[in-house]
Amino acid sequence: MRIASLVLFTLLAVGTAGPVAPAVAQDAAPQPPRWMSIGAGRALMRTGPARTYPGAWLYQRPDLPLRVTAAFQEWRRVQDPDGTEGWMLVNLLRKTRTAYVRGPGAAAMRDKPSAGSGAAWHAAPGVVGRISACGEGWCRFDVKGKAGFVEVGDLWGVDPGEVLP
CATH class of the missing domain: 2.30.30.40 (SH3 Domains)
Known part of the structure:
Protein backbone atom coordinates (compact mmCIF):
# COMPACT_ATOMS: atom_id res chain seq x y z
CA MET A 1 0.00 0.00 0.00
CA ARG A 2 2.84 2.36 0.83
CA ILE A 3 4.51 1.72 -2.53
CA ALA A 4 1.25 2.35 -4.39
CA SER A 5 0.80 5.65 -2.51
CA LEU A 6 4.37 6.68 -3.29
CA VAL A 7 3.93 5.88 -7.00
CA LEU A 8 0.63 7.79 -7.10
CA PHE A 9 2.20 10.78 -5.31
CA THR A 10 5.15 10.76 -7.75
CA LEU A 11 2.83 10.65 -10.77
CA LEU A 12 0.75 13.52 -9.41
CA ALA A 13 3.86 15.59 -8.69
CA VAL A 14 5.21 15.04 -12.20
CA GLY A 15 1.82 15.73 -13.78
CA THR A 16 1.44 19.08 -12.01
CA ALA A 17 4.99 20.30 -12.55
CA GLY A 18 3.79 22.72 -15.24
CA PRO A 19 4.13 22.91 -19.00
CA VAL A 20 7.21 21.53 -20.65
CA ALA A 21 8.90 23.71 -23.25
CA PRO A 22 8.98 22.23 -26.76
CA ALA A 23 12.30 20.77 -27.84
CA VAL A 24 12.37 22.71 -31.11
CA ALA A 25 11.03 26.22 -31.61
CA GLN A 26 8.58 26.65 -34.49
CA ASP A 27 10.14 29.91 -35.67
CA ALA A 28 13.78 30.55 -34.78
CA ALA A 29 13.57 34.17 -36.00
CA PRO A 30 13.56 37.03 -33.50
CA GLN A 31 10.25 37.84 -31.87
CA PRO A 32 8.02 40.57 -33.37
CA PRO A 33 8.28 43.27 -34.40
CA THR A 96 14.51 38.16 -47.45
CA ARG A 97 14.93 41.83 -46.54
CA THR A 98 13.27 44.20 -48.94
CA ALA A 99 12.19 47.83 -48.81
CA TYR A 100 9.56 50.03 -50.43
CA VAL A 101 10.40 53.56 -51.62
CA ARG A 102 8.14 56.03 -49.86
CA GLY A 103 7.69 59.74 -50.20
CA PRO A 104 6.37 62.17 -52.73
CA GLY A 105 9.39 62.05 -55.03
CA ALA A 106 11.96 59.63 -56.36
CA ALA A 107 14.72 58.39 -54.07
CA ALA A 108 18.29 58.88 -55.27
CA MET A 109 20.30 55.66 -55.44
CA ARG A 110 23.81 56.96 -54.81
CA ASP A 111 27.21 55.47 -55.63
CA LYS A 112 28.32 55.79 -52.00
CA PRO A 113 26.44 56.18 -48.70
CA SER A 114 26.77 59.96 -48.72
CA ALA A 115 24.45 62.81 -49.71
CA GLY A 116 27.36 64.34 -51.67
CA SER A 117 27.86 61.21 -53.77
CA GLY A 118 26.54 61.07 -57.33
CA ALA A 119 23.19 59.45 -58.04
CA ALA A 120 23.53 56.38 -60.26
CA TRP A 121 19.78 55.75 -60.40
CA HIS A 122 16.47 57.09 -59.11
CA ALA A 123 13.69 54.90 -57.70
CA ALA A 124 10.11 56.14 -57.94
CA PRO A 125 7.75 55.95 -54.94
CA GLY A 126 6.32 52.44 -54.63
CA VAL A 127 9.35 50.67 -56.10
CA VAL A 128 10.37 47.55 -54.17
CA GLY A 129 13.97 46.34 -53.97
CA ARG A 130 16.21 44.21 -51.83
CA ILE A 131 18.26 45.83 -49.07
CA SER A 132 21.62 44.96 -47.55
CA ALA A 133 24.54 46.63 -45.84
CA CYS A 134 22.48 49.12 -43.82
CA GLY A 135 24.18 51.43 -41.36
CA GLU A 136 24.64 55.09 -40.48
CA GLY A 137 21.36 56.10 -42.14
CA TRP A 138 21.96 54.39 -45.50
CA CYS A 139 21.07 51.03 -47.08
CA ARG A 140 22.34 49.38 -50.22
CA PHE A 141 19.18 49.07 -52.34
CA ASP A 142 19.02 46.74 -55.35
CA VAL A 143 16.19 46.85 -57.88
CA LYS A 144 16.62 44.06 -60.44
CA GLY A 145 20.39 44.54 -60.71
CA LYS A 146 20.43 48.34 -60.50
CA ALA A 147 21.93 49.14 -57.11
CA GLY A 148 22.88 52.14 -55.06
CA PHE A 149 22.72 53.57 -51.55
CA VAL A 150 19.42 55.09 -50.41
CA GLU A 151 18.78 57.07 -47.23
CA VAL A 152 16.83 55.06 -44.66
CA GLY A 153 14.24 57.86 -44.38
CA ASP A 154 13.21 57.21 -48.01
CA LEU A 155 12.53 53.52 -47.36
CA TRP A 156 9.80 51.51 -45.64
CA GLY A 157 11.14 48.13 -44.54
CA VAL A 158 14.07 49.09 -42.35
CA ASP A 159 14.09 50.68 -38.90
CA PRO A 160 16.01 53.91 -38.24
CA GLY A 161 19.40 53.01 -36.82
CA GLU A 162 19.14 49.37 -37.90
CA VAL A 163 22.40 47.77 -38.98
CA LEU A 164 22.52 44.93 -41.51
CA PRO A 165 25.73 43.15 -42.44
Whole structure:
Protein backbone atom coordinates (compact mmCIF):
# COMPACT_ATOMS: atom_id res chain seq x y z
CA MET A 1 0.00 0.00 0.00
CA ARG A 2 2.84 2.36 0.83
CA ILE A 3 4.51 1.72 -2.53
CA ALA A 4 1.25 2.35 -4.39
CA SER A 5 0.80 5.65 -2.51
CA LEU A 6 4.37 6.68 -3.29
CA VAL A 7 3.93 5.88 -7.00
CA LEU A 8 0.63 7.79 -7.10
CA PHE A 9 2.20 10.78 -5.31
CA THR A 10 5.15 10.76 -7.75
CA LEU A 11 2.83 10.65 -10.77
CA LEU A 12 0.75 13.52 -9.41
CA ALA A 13 3.86 15.59 -8.69
CA VAL A 14 5.21 15.04 -12.20
CA GLY A 15 1.82 15.73 -13.78
CA THR A 16 1.44 19.08 -12.01
CA ALA A 17 4.99 20.30 -12.55
CA GLY A 18 3.79 22.72 -15.24
CA PRO A 19 4.13 22.91 -19.00
CA VAL A 20 7.21 21.53 -20.65
CA ALA A 21 8.90 23.71 -23.25
CA PRO A 22 8.98 22.23 -26.76
CA ALA A 23 12.30 20.77 -27.84
CA VAL A 24 12.37 22.71 -31.11
CA ALA A 25 11.03 26.22 -31.61
CA GLN A 26 8.58 26.65 -34.49
CA ASP A 27 10.14 29.91 -35.67
CA ALA A 28 13.78 30.55 -34.78
CA ALA A 29 13.57 34.17 -36.00
CA PRO A 30 13.56 37.03 -33.50
CA GLN A 31 10.25 37.84 -31.87
CA PRO A 32 8.02 40.57 -33.37
CA PRO A 33 8.28 43.27 -34.40
CA ARG A 34 10.51 42.29 -37.28
CA TRP A 35 10.60 42.58 -41.06
CA MET A 36 9.73 39.92 -43.64
CA SER A 37 8.62 40.01 -47.27
CA ILE A 38 5.96 38.32 -49.34
CA GLY A 39 7.45 35.20 -50.87
CA ALA A 40 4.45 33.96 -52.85
CA GLY A 41 3.02 35.26 -56.11
CA ARG A 42 -0.38 35.52 -54.42
CA ALA A 43 -0.74 36.05 -50.66
CA LEU A 44 -4.08 36.44 -48.92
CA MET A 45 -4.27 38.66 -45.83
CA ARG A 46 -7.05 37.56 -43.49
CA THR A 47 -8.87 39.36 -40.69
CA GLY A 48 -7.83 36.73 -38.13
CA PRO A 49 -5.33 33.90 -37.58
CA ALA A 50 -7.23 30.99 -39.19
CA ARG A 51 -8.52 29.94 -42.60
CA THR A 52 -12.07 30.44 -41.31
CA TYR A 53 -11.56 34.22 -41.11
CA PRO A 54 -12.48 36.15 -44.27
CA GLY A 55 -9.82 37.41 -46.64
CA ALA A 56 -9.26 41.16 -46.49
CA TRP A 57 -6.63 41.73 -49.21
CA LEU A 58 -5.01 39.64 -51.94
CA TYR A 59 -1.40 40.67 -52.55
CA GLN A 60 0.10 39.86 -55.94
CA ARG A 61 3.42 41.56 -55.34
CA PRO A 62 6.29 39.27 -54.33
CA ASP A 63 9.04 40.92 -52.25
CA LEU A 64 6.69 43.54 -50.75
CA PRO A 65 8.07 44.23 -47.26
CA LEU A 66 5.81 43.60 -44.28
CA ARG A 67 6.29 44.40 -40.61
CA VAL A 68 5.46 41.38 -38.45
CA THR A 69 3.80 42.62 -35.28
CA ALA A 70 2.58 39.36 -33.69
CA ALA A 71 2.73 35.59 -34.08
CA PHE A 72 0.13 32.92 -33.34
CA GLN A 73 0.99 29.33 -34.28
CA GLU A 74 1.67 29.34 -38.05
CA TRP A 75 0.10 32.80 -38.54
CA ARG A 76 1.78 36.21 -38.50
CA ARG A 77 0.05 39.54 -37.93
CA VAL A 78 1.53 41.87 -40.53
CA GLN A 79 1.38 45.51 -41.56
CA ASP A 80 1.92 46.66 -45.16
CA PRO A 81 3.45 50.00 -46.29
CA ASP A 82 0.00 51.65 -46.35
CA GLY A 83 -0.65 50.69 -42.72
CA THR A 84 -3.16 47.91 -43.47
CA GLU A 85 -2.96 45.13 -40.89
CA GLY A 86 -4.08 41.51 -40.98
CA TRP A 87 -2.92 37.91 -40.68
CA MET A 88 -0.92 35.77 -43.14
CA LEU A 89 0.29 32.20 -43.07
CA VAL A 90 4.02 32.11 -42.37
CA ASN A 91 4.65 29.92 -45.44
CA LEU A 92 3.60 32.89 -47.65
CA LEU A 93 6.41 34.99 -46.14
CA ARG A 94 10.19 34.84 -46.29
CA LYS A 95 13.07 36.38 -44.38
CA THR A 96 14.51 38.16 -47.45
CA ARG A 97 14.93 41.83 -46.54
CA THR A 98 13.27 44.20 -48.94
CA ALA A 99 12.19 47.83 -48.81
CA TYR A 100 9.56 50.03 -50.43
CA VAL A 101 10.40 53.56 -51.62
CA ARG A 102 8.14 56.03 -49.86
CA GLY A 103 7.69 59.74 -50.20
CA PRO A 104 6.37 62.17 -52.73
CA GLY A 105 9.39 62.05 -55.03
CA ALA A 106 11.96 59.63 -56.36
CA ALA A 107 14.72 58.39 -54.07
CA ALA A 108 18.29 58.88 -55.27
CA MET A 109 20.30 55.66 -55.44
CA ARG A 110 23.81 56.96 -54.81
CA ASP A 111 27.21 55.47 -55.63
CA LYS A 112 28.32 55.79 -52.00
CA PRO A 113 26.44 56.18 -48.70
CA SER A 114 26.77 59.96 -48.72
CA ALA A 115 24.45 62.81 -49.71
CA GLY A 116 27.36 64.34 -51.67
CA SER A 117 27.86 61.21 -53.77
CA GLY A 118 26.54 61.07 -57.33
CA ALA A 119 23.19 59.45 -58.04
CA ALA A 120 23.53 56.38 -60.26
CA TRP A 121 19.78 55.75 -60.40
CA HIS A 122 16.47 57.09 -59.11
CA ALA A 123 13.69 54.90 -57.70
CA ALA A 124 10.11 56.14 -57.94
CA PRO A 125 7.75 55.95 -54.94
CA GLY A 126 6.32 52.44 -54.63
CA VAL A 127 9.35 50.67 -56.10
CA VAL A 128 10.37 47.55 -54.17
CA GLY A 129 13.97 46.34 -53.97
CA ARG A 130 16.21 44.21 -51.83
CA ILE A 131 18.26 45.83 -49.07
CA SER A 132 21.62 44.96 -47.55
CA ALA A 133 24.54 46.63 -45.84
CA CYS A 134 22.48 49.12 -43.82
CA GLY A 135 24.18 51.43 -41.36
CA GLU A 136 24.64 55.09 -40.48
CA GLY A 137 21.36 56.10 -42.14
CA TRP A 138 21.96 54.39 -45.50
CA CYS A 139 21.07 51.03 -47.08
CA ARG A 140 22.34 49.38 -50.22
CA PHE A 141 19.18 49.07 -52.34
CA ASP A 142 19.02 46.74 -55.35
CA VAL A 143 16.19 46.85 -57.88
CA LYS A 144 16.62 44.06 -60.44
CA GLY A 145 20.39 44.54 -60.71
CA LYS A 146 20.43 48.34 -60.50
CA ALA A 147 21.93 49.14 -57.11
CA GLY A 148 22.88 52.14 -55.06
CA PHE A 149 22.72 53.57 -51.55
CA VAL A 150 19.42 55.09 -50.41
CA GLU A 151 18.78 57.07 -47.23
CA VAL A 152 16.83 55.06 -44.66
CA GLY A 153 14.24 57.86 -44.38
CA ASP A 154 13.21 57.21 -48.01
CA LEU A 155 12.53 53.52 -47.36
CA TRP A 156 9.80 51.51 -45.64
CA GLY A 157 11.14 48.13 -44.54
CA VAL A 158 14.07 49.09 -42.35
CA ASP A 159 14.09 50.68 -38.90
CA PRO A 160 16.01 53.91 -38.24
CA GLY A 161 19.40 53.01 -36.82
CA GLU A 162 19.14 49.37 -37.90
CA VAL A 163 22.40 47.77 -38.98
CA LEU A 164 22.52 44.93 -41.51
CA PRO A 165 25.73 43.15 -42.44
